[in-house]
Amino acid sequence: MTPKRHRAASTKKTRRTSGRSSRTVTKARTPARKTAAAKKAAAVRKVAPKLPPRQFPLPLEEMPTKWYNILADLPEPLPPPMDPKEGESRLAVLPEVLVGECLKQEFSPDRWVDIPDELMSLYAQAGRPRPLFRALTLEKHLKTPARLYYKSEFYSPTGSHKVNTALAQAFYAREEGYERLATETGAGQWGTALAYGASLCGLKCTVYWVRAVFSWKPQRKGLMKLLGADVYASPSDKTECGKKLWEMNPNHPGSLGIAISEGLEDARHDKKAIYCLGSVLNHVLMHQTIIGLETLKQFEMAKTYPDVVISCLGGGSNFGGFALPFVGEAITKKKKTRFIAAQSQAAPNLQGQYRYDFADHAEMTPLLKMYTLGHQCEMDPIKGDGLRYHGCSPIISFLRDKGYIETVAYPKDEKHVFQRAKTFVQTEGFLPAPESAYSIACAIDEAIKCRETGEEKVIAFNVSGHGFMDMDGYAEVLGL
Numbered sequence: 050m051t052p053k054r055h056r057a058a059s060t061k062k063t064r065r066t067s068g069r070s071s072r073t074v075t076k077a078r079t080p081a082r083k084t085a086a087a088k089k090a091a092a093v094r095k096v097a098p099k100l101p102p103r104q105f106p107l108p109l110e111e112m113p114t115k116w117y118n119i120l121a122d123l124p125e126p127l128p129p130p131m132d133p134k135e136g137e138s139r140l141a142v143l144p145e146v147l148v149g150e151c152l153k154q155e156f157s158p159d160r161w162v163d164i165p166d167e168l169m170s171l172y173a174q175a176g177r178p179r180p181l182f183r184a185l186t187l188e189k190h191l192k193t194p195a196r197l198y199y200k201s202e203f204y205s206p207t208g209s210h211k212v213n214t215a216l217a218q219a220f221y222a223r224e225e226g227y228e229r230l231a232t233e234t235g236a237g238q239w240g241t242a243l244a245y246g247a248s249l250c251g252l253k254c255t256v257y258w259v260r261a262v263f264s265w266k267p268q269r270k271g272l273m274k275l276l277g278a279d280v281y282a283s284p285s286d287k288t289e290c291g292k293k294l295w296e297m298n299p300n301h302p303g304s305l306g307i308a309i310s311e312g313l314e315d316a317r318h319d320k321k322a323i324y325c326l327g328s329v330l331n332h333v334l335m336h337q338t339i340i341g342l343e344t345l346k347q348f349e350m351a352k353t354y355p356d357v358v359i360s361c362l363g364g365g366s367n368f369g370g371f372a373l374p375f376v377g378e379a380i381t382k383k384k385k386t387r388f389i390a391a392q393s394q395a396a397p398n399l400q401g402q403y404r405y406d407f408a409d410h411a412e413m414t415p416l417l418k419m420y421t422l423g424h425q426c427e428m429d430p431i432k433g434d435g436l437r438y439h440g441c442s443p444i445i446s447f448l449r450d451k452g453y454i455e456t457v458a459y460p461k462d463e464k465h466v467f468q469r470a471k472t473f474v475q476t477e478g479f480l481p482a483p484e485s486a487y488s489i490a491c492a493i494d495e496a497i498k499c500r501e502t503g504e505e506k507v508i509a510f511n512v513s514g515h516g517f518m519d520m521d522g523y524a525e526v527l528g529l
């Protein structure tokens with residue numbers, strides 16, 4: 050806009066307001082007075098110290114256009130999936146159960162993989178990019194010299210990071226002509242995200258939901274149904290593998306491993322349906338790297354870099370999506386960052402054995418080399434049930450084996466993590482999902498250690514989801 054236009058506009062406004070009691074109008078509108086006001090503001094700024102920014106919003110034009118595939122930067126090749134010694138080949142069946150493009154991406158050697166334009170548009174529709182926040186009030190409350198930054202995946206329309214891969218898988222499935230998606234869900238976040246992805250891409254969706262959680266989250270079930278999905282408590286009587294367990298115990302609490310088996314069996318019996326997995330696999334983690342790639346850019350804006358990167362881990366997609374772009378820099382640029390995966394003692398899979406194991410209960414998947422508690426291990430239900438999975442994704446397991454990743458597992462009663470979440474709610478004002486409360490607990494614990502040592506560490510953590518449909522869990526654990 051030219052200076053001339055500025056002048057013309059202000060004359061017009063003065064004329065329009067000239068009938069009113071004039072003093073404030075002329076004061077605000079004349080350029081000479083404006084300069085005086087600006088001078089005053091500058092003077093005030095001089096006496097009041099400038100506060101550090103609270104938020105680092107990435108403009109839409111800066112949204113990453115490619116996902117990061119860490120397979121290209123690993124110090125050694127990732128151990129491949131294998132067939133068990135006996136039975137039919139699970140590897141041969143993969144093209145029947147996984148979306149073709151996702152299967153291609155699973156083994157891609159390319160460091161960068163283009164995000165299709167239509168998917169970029171869907172990401173924007175889902176509110177990407179998401180801000181990075183500086184937790185100034187929390188820092189002050191903790192009296193820590195550490196600087197805390199958190200990524201806000203809780204701004205997702207369905208409540209969590211899961212939308213990042215749900216949209217991608219639904220988009221590719223529609224491109225390949227499928228009409229229905231079948232899947233499992235634990236916390237209900239993945240089921241809701243896939244129902245949303247399916248709805249936006251014009252597909253049907255069937256969700257097998259771990260019964261222990263299905264029973265206490267009726268609102269999330271309502272949301273999945275509103276989005277058009279069919280939702281069944283797992284184990285269900287809808288599949289052969291579910292029926293066997295359900296007949297033995299109709300109140301079986303279920304597990305992610307069982308729900309995965311049900312989703313796979315369902316998709317295999319319907320040519321128009323395809324199975325989508327919400328975590329664990331390489332392509333799922335790659336879709337999620339949009340989180341960490343945005344965060345890298347936001348740390349550039351903040352003119353700093355994290356010393357510690359923290360997130361919660363169930364199957365590994367949230368932790369991987371947030372941390373892998375930073376892990377890539379630790380490998381290729383020798384950055385000295387610590388990575389901590391926050392888990393529950395109900396399912397401390399990263400403390401299990403590093404060996405080949407099935408990803409599901411009924412042994413329908415190939416064997417994956419991962420840290421595992423055993424694919425038929427029984428684990429107590431928790432409120433952060435999205436973390437209750439027997440194995441950790443092969444990529445994160447490999448990195449843990451190579452010494453890049455530390456882990457902490459919090460007690461099953463969840464009192465510590467929910468207390469920490471309460472501190473976060475009361476200082477930062479956002480309500481985290483129970484799973485995300487584990488990231489927060491770990492970040493606060495690290496910040497308290499900094500208070501004791503006096504270290505000014507930069508701590509980054511991801512708040513993977515919101516807890517608006519999880520209040521019953523909070524009420525039960527905290528006695529609200």
Ligand SMILES: Cc1ncc(COP(=O)(O)O)c(C=O)c1O
Pocket residue numbers: 208209210235236237238239327328329361362363364365366367368434435436482484485513514515
């Ligand atoms: C909000 C939220 N965060 C984190 C997770 C952990 O899952 P994953 O490690 O597989 O991403 C889940 C799983 O459901 C979740 O719902």
